[in-house]
Amino acid sequence: MAMEVIIRASKWVVGVSEQSVKSLGKWYNASFKDKEQVQQLRQDIVNGLDNINKTLLPGKLKLWCLQFGLLPRIMWPLTIYEVPITTVEKMERTVTSYVKKWLSVPRCLSNISLYGKGVLELPLTSLMEEYKCSKVRLQMTLKDSRAQTISNAAPLLLTGWKWTPSEAVQQPTSALRHKDIVGHVQQGRGGFSLAAREPTWCKASTSERRKLVVEEVRREEETARSAKAVSLAKQGQWLQWEGMERRKISWKELWEMEASNISFIIRATYDMLVDIGQKRIFPPEIASTNLRPDLVLFLSLSIS
Template identity: 50%
Template sequence: MKFKTKKSRSLVLKQGTLADYHFNLSGEQIPTIQEQPVKSLGRWYTEDLKDTKRVQETAKLIREGLEAIDNSGLPGKLKLWCLQYGLMPRIMWPLTVYEVALSHVEAMERNINTYVKKWLGVPNSLTNIAIHSRKAKLNIPVRSLVEEFKVAKVRTSMTLSNSKDPVIRNFQPDLRSGRKWRVSAAVEEAEARLRHKEVVGATQTGRQGLGLIRHKWWSSATEKERREMVVQEVREQEEEKRVAVAAGLAKQGMWTTWESVEQRNISLNVLWQMEPLRISFLWRSTYDLLPTPANLSKWYEERSDCCAACGQKGTLQHILSACPSALSSGKYTWRHNNVLRVIVDAIKGRVECVNAEEVPAGNQYFTPFLKEGSQPRKDTSSKRKPSILSAANDWKVKADLDGEGGFPQEIALTLLRPDIVIWSESSREVVFGELSVPWESNIEEAYERKLTRYAELEAVCRDKGWRSSCYPFELGCRGFVAASLHKWLNKMGLSRKEIKSTTRAAAEAAEAGSAWIWNKYLLEERRKRSDR
């Protein structure tokens, strides 16, 4: 191997300062760092021996990249894609290899968030938690630069500490990240939390059944698994901080109180199919940033907070779910029927399939006995899970749509009109469901109210020899699905794919209906203002 002076660099330090001294080899002079900076593994080494200029260059790269994306002429949703898969990977390596203070990264993230809000069509007052939180009820896959910076530093630290090279492992370089946050302290805290979790043992979180979550413990994990566990723990700490801040926000943090509402994940593929006005309405309505009279009275002192339609306090909750004028004019009923029609179509399709099949003889769904130490055989058949409809094949469906509502008179005489009634004369079983499209904070109240309303009808059906069951189910007026709707569709025997497509279509119908109600309110408000 031949030694090449052109590909070499020299560096001379005297008492901590650079000295202008040249080395020669075979009559050729070796360039110094001052003359020709060198780049190794994506990191530049210059005469100042500092990363200050590199940090400034990275910040400039972000500004220029954001401006280039913003001036590209693409729709905002495609600009988000360019940010996630174009600009973010380019800036993560410089942030990983250079000594960057956390305060500089936070400034970079603020610049990024300004453009993200602009592309989503939301005001700059929207909290950054709404963009980056993974536990928010409205979730969008936009990564937090601060979180990715911390994760990259922690992963690098774990990689160096677990290196197979004893020199690197015993003398681990100090990864500096400013005084606000230290990498070594973050790693130690994450490891301590993981050891504490192992001491506590398996705990139940969420609505999953017991034993469905597999836990990986620190003591039995490999080096690679420990590195990923520490990285995941750092992410969880960042998410805990975001949720804690959101819980203290009276308006934009209301989603933390929605116990019965499932998370709505908006992937980039789904985002591509949405119109810009729909994207803007979805985010502004979720975080109550629409120009309602209640908000305008806070933003401008001279504005009134009264609803233009009825004179009551014009909050977003009032306009979308509690305005007497909108109720009497049929706006809420129209939205309710649009959502109900989606669910009824799915139920009718399932009922038609059940009626075309033979009634199973006996109980086909049982738990087989297993000897000690034996493993259950995997069921490769295409049988559907048991449902309420499995007991008969003469089911009839009646929905309160297009004037066809009403309870079947052969079962009971009542003035109540459930939204969906499904009954079978052969099995003498009746199932009725009731849909509500309330404000998301009132979903539990709506469930209890509908359950109480139909309790007497359920008892009357039982007295007449019918097996009856009532299932109230809800879908928020802004398109957030309640757990009760999943339960209803699951009881009807729909597959996971069918449930997913049905709930998505129903959520879009509720969201579109609320957007129409909001636009109608704006038109009425402008008309009354022009008449003055």
């Protein structure tokens, strides 16, 4: 009787070579590689964006669905799978194209205006930034685990040759240790010990150290955006403004704004109000013609 039960039970067991197995949200197949899962993840992102775009909701509600519906669902697969950073860049370009469409802003607008915290901060998060933070958080979780078997045999997180989590952890760690050596620096005209103190690296717990490193990674990403904004002659003119007041738009303010107001604020901030590509007629004060502006400019250049 026992032998018969074992034989019947063996028929129910399916190998990985025959059928994929899912554990902790991760699929395993016979190849034990994540290539198929990464392709499926890219397709899921495209399908999710298309489904949001097909709804009759206004643009700001579509952004809310993206921020709190689609992005949290794809962050766990991005964390556990070996997704190259070049693939994440392609994913972010796809997401950004839909964001610009829903905000009614030009396609040539830089990503700094959407995800940066400069003169105008929108309540949107960058997929690339969240990807790096999740990988750094996972790297520190495995390395600083209380179980020595896990910390000693922490797997190497493969993300391509452009960026690696291990190097990304070392740089913020060195910067935080240097802050401990320098000590607390008072900023502004306030007295000593009036500003909020940040936890030091030497006295911080494991979770606090993980949080400090993630914040440092976000700060490095913002520094990279600011450096890129300097090279933009037109969209980076806000860096030369004097007495500039930074503005942070929350979701509550976004709900109360009209779609045209949101688009106008972004265009005015980054000097993108003029868009000849969307004008069907040439300005009458310059020339009276029914031709498109690009044809008029092309003919004038060819004649001259």
